[in-house]
Amino acid sequence: MSATLNTAEKIFSEVPSVITKEEALEILDGTLSLTSCLDRAFQERNRYYGNKVRIHILDNIKNGHCPEDCGYCAQRKNANSGVQEYPMKSETEIYEDAVKAKENGAYRFCMVTSGTGPNRPTTEKLASTIRKITDDLGLKVCLSAGLLDEDKAQLLKAAGLDRYNHNLNTSQNHYPEICDTHTYAQRAETLGSVSKAGIGMCSGVIVGMGETLRDLVDVAFELKSFRVISIPVNFFIPVKGHAIKNPSVLTPELCVRILCLFRLVNPDSEIRIAAGREGHLRSLSATALFAANSLFSSGYLNVKGSDMVETIGMIRDAGFVPELADGGVLPEDSEMEALYSEKNFPELYKFKKSLKS
Numbered sequence: 516m517s518a519t520l521n522t523a524e525k526i527f528s529e530v531p532s533v534i535t536k537e538e539a540l541e542i543l544d545g546t547l548s549l550t551s552c553l554d555r556a557f558q559e560r561n562r563y564y565g566n567k568v569r570i571h572i573l574d575n576i577k578n579g580h581c582p583e584d585c586g587y588c589a590q591r592k593n594a595n596s597g598v599q600e601y602p603m604k605s606e607t608e609i610y611e612d613a614v615k616a617k618e619n620g621a622y623r624f625c626m627v628t629s630g631t632g633p634n635r636p637t638t639e640k641l642a643s644t645i646r647k648i649t650d651d652l653g654l655k656v657c658l659s660a661g662l663l664d665e666d667k668a669q670l671l672k673a674a675g676l677d678r679y680n681h682n683l684n685t686s687q688n689h690y691p692e693i694c695d696t697h698t699y700a701q702r703a704e705t706l707g708s709v710s711k712a713g714i715g716m717c718s719g720v721i722v723g724m725g726e727t728l729r730d731l732v733d734v735a736f737e738l739k740s741f742r743v744i745s746i747p748v749n750f751f752i753p754v755k756g757h758a759i760k761n762p763s764v765l766t767p768e769l770c771v772r773i774l775c776l777f778r779l780v781n782p783d784s785e786i787r788i789a790a791g792r793e794g795h796l797r798s799l800s801a802t803a804l805f806a807a808n809s810l811f812s813s814g815y816l817n818v819k820g821s822d823m824v825e826t827i828g829m830i831r832d833a834g835f836v837p838e839l840a841d842g843g844v845l846p847e848d849s850e851m852e853a854l855y856s857e858k859n860f861p862e863l864y865k866f867k868k869s870l871k872s
């Protein structure tokens with residue numbers, strides 16, 4: 516039996532920016548106080564997403580063997596990073612991962628493949644997998660598979676794909692500094708194909724790759740011009756084998772300011788705290804939820820991972836609630852909530868349990 520999807524979710528951002536480029540720079544350079552930035556960002560976050568937080572779980576369905584040379588990526592050609600390489604997982608393996616993600620409280624299941632882009636047979640295989648996950652599990656699915664033309668985008672749309680991820684990564688101006696095997700224009704064309712097929716666009720950035728504050732402002736407004744509805748904000752991790760010439764120093768406060776910037780330029784978009792949360796935002800992770808309404812949990816797919824348990828605890832502690840794919844919220848007496856309490860506050864957990872029995 517098919518589960519019910521929350522169909523109210525928008526495909527395009529519809530709300531104009533609430534700040535100018537000059538104000539955006541003042542957020543980043545510290546002219547505006549952090550509390551005033553957070554206050555303004557929270558007003559917009561609250562208007563469109565209330566107190567809900569969406570938890571996304573990534574599944575790398577194919578790793579390595581990539582001919583591209585994205586400087587930030589451990590899977591780029593000639594990286595010698597020692598990253599584990601494997602061909603695309605079978606449909607059964609991916610489906611089992613999706614089942615576990617759903618059990619772990621995921622709002623959306625994000626499948627990621629390495630490589631320039633899928634050929635036709637691979638696109639058909641992906642479409643079949645997407646159809647099974649959406650029909651059987653009612654889970655929203657996002658795919659990140661590289662450059663895509665309109666025909667392939669239509670095929671994925673017909674299979675029920677909810678979102679396609681293709682990050683702009685950085686500003687048009689800075690793009691040649693991070694990759695020389697494909698262009699910013701090719702990335703923009705893929706966003707155009709996804710948009711024409713009627714799939715929600717997920718496109719974000721990687722912050723900390725030597726860009727200026729102006730570049731960050733520019734890419735926030737470039738994403739606005741594409742009306743991108745989902746914006747993952749990654750904070751660069753200098754992985755072994757990367758080729759970024761001068762990575763930037765990011766402070767937790769600057770990371771929060773950057774999330775405020777993306778919220779205020781893209782008020783109704785889903786702003787997601789993505790890679791680098793733990794290392795760059797550190798103790799300000801919960802504070803960042805006052806601007807962002809979504810995050811990745813690196814929770815393991817094979818067990819109920821401690822990362823997921825900690826993530827749910829952090830969300831609750833900050834006064835927010837984890838949102839489920841059907842638009843509801845994770846109940847406080849769920850198995851994940853119990854795991855959180857039992858692991859972190861065993862005495863309190865036993866006490867509360869004794870009250871219930």
Ligand code: SF4
Pocket residue numbers: 581582583584585588589590591592628629630631661
């Ligand atoms: S195309 Fe994807 S997998 Fe390949 S180098 Fe770029 S980011 Fe890495």
